[in-house]
Amino acid sequence: SCTVKTCWMRLPPFRVIGDLLKDRFDGASHVTSANGHHRNSNKPPNRPTHHPKLNNISPNSIHNKRENRRKHKYSFQLKPFNPEHKPPGIKDLVYYEMSPGFCEKNPKLGIQGTHGRQCNDTSMGVDGCDIMCCGRGYRTYEVVVVERCN
Structure with missing residues (x-):
């Protein structure tokens, strides 16, 4: 038998x-670009030029290439907006x-504000x-x- x-x-x-996404959202980090926003994000990061024959030699590990691609996929690094916070x-x-705040009206952003809206006093x-x-x-x-009953 099989x-x-x-x-x-x-x-x-x-x-x-x-719940997991909400926890991450609540703990999201305010960041800025360490390399500045002036750099063209489509351009690869500057690398020193090496001997042409040495450029063709690659390490045996397939993971090393993948890591390099991942590391340089975006040509900027993120740093915390507040220097006292740890990096993300x-x-x-x-x-x-x-x-943007949604409490006050902001026609430029299409925000109607909450003035005059009906709320539920018992809702959390x-x-x-x-x-x-x-x-x-x-x-x-x-x-x-008062309603009439039949």
Whole structure:
């Protein structure tokens, strides 16, 4: 008798992936380019020229070439915006600019602001008054609805 064993990779549940991404987002690093923004990002980094015959000699390891390509894929290095912070790791999320505020109206960016919007006083989510009103305060009112029963 023959047996066949099939193996496949499986993704973790979507919630686990979402939680992991949210943790990385919350810990994202504000960075700047160490080499400045003036450099053409399509241009490879400057390398010293060597003897032509020596350039054709490559190490035996296939991984060494891959590492060199990865290391020089982008011709800049990221450094923390705040020099007191540690540099971002290879798996850290980074950002160059702060996100715009969505509390105040900004027609140039197409942001309508949150003034005058209705919020949910009991919600802890984005529709909750604490988040939506951006610390400006809010008015609550109670509505009594009378309906006829059949």
